[in-house]
Amino acid sequence: MHEMSVALAVVDQIETAARSRGAEGVDSVRLEVGELAGIVADSLHFCFGLACAGTVVEGAELTTRTVPGTARCAPCSRVWPVGMPPRLLCPGCGGAAVELVSGRELRIREVRWTDPAGPMAAATAPTRAPRDEPLTEKRRPCAE
Numbered sequence: 001m002h003e004m005s006v007a008l009a010v011v012d013q014i015e016t017a018a019r020s021r022g023a024e025g026v027d028s029v030r031l032e033v034g035e036l037a038g039i040v041a042d043s044l045h046f047c048f049g050l051a052c053a054g055t056v057v058e059g060a061e062l063t064t065r066t067v068p069g070t071a072r073c074a075p076c077s078r079v080w081p082v083g084m085p086p087r088l089l090c091p092g093c094g095g096a097a098v099e100l101v102s103g104r105e106l107r108i109r110e111v112r113w114t115d116p117a118g119p120m121a122a123a124t125a126p127t128r129a130p131r132d133e134p135l136t137e138k139r140r141p142c143a144e
């Protein structure tokens with residue numbers, strides 16, 4: 001299952017980061033998932049719950065944001081949302097020399113560490129499965 005390997009990789013990365021900063025728990029994790037990354041958000045939420053059991057990430061709230069796929073036509077520079085299933089011919093000139101601008105990313109956008117001085121209840125709260133929010137903000141260039 002693709003989502004399971006993604007979830008394990010995410011948990012592994014967060015654990016490594018937690019160790020290097022001495023964090024004892026994680027409150028929440030925000031992921032950006034490209035529309036074309038082939039990841040089903042519900043499935044990822046489920047797998048994340050399994051993957052983080054027994055780790056420092058256990059109990060963290062996972063939120064995912066879908067990044068829409070966009071493509072750019074090399075000859076005419078037109079940019080369009082490719083949608084699902086992806087439309088990879090330029091709607092302007094019909095060209096096929098197309099570059100995917102976004103939509104395949106999988107990024108850990110934010111990790112909130114449990115405040116060691118704060119209430120420990122936060123670290124054992126049940127994992128909730130929030131819904132995907134429709135994407136309205138503009139894509140920012142990747143800073144990581």
Ligand SMILES: [Zn+2]
Nearest residue numbers: 073076090093
């Ligand atoms: Zn074009």
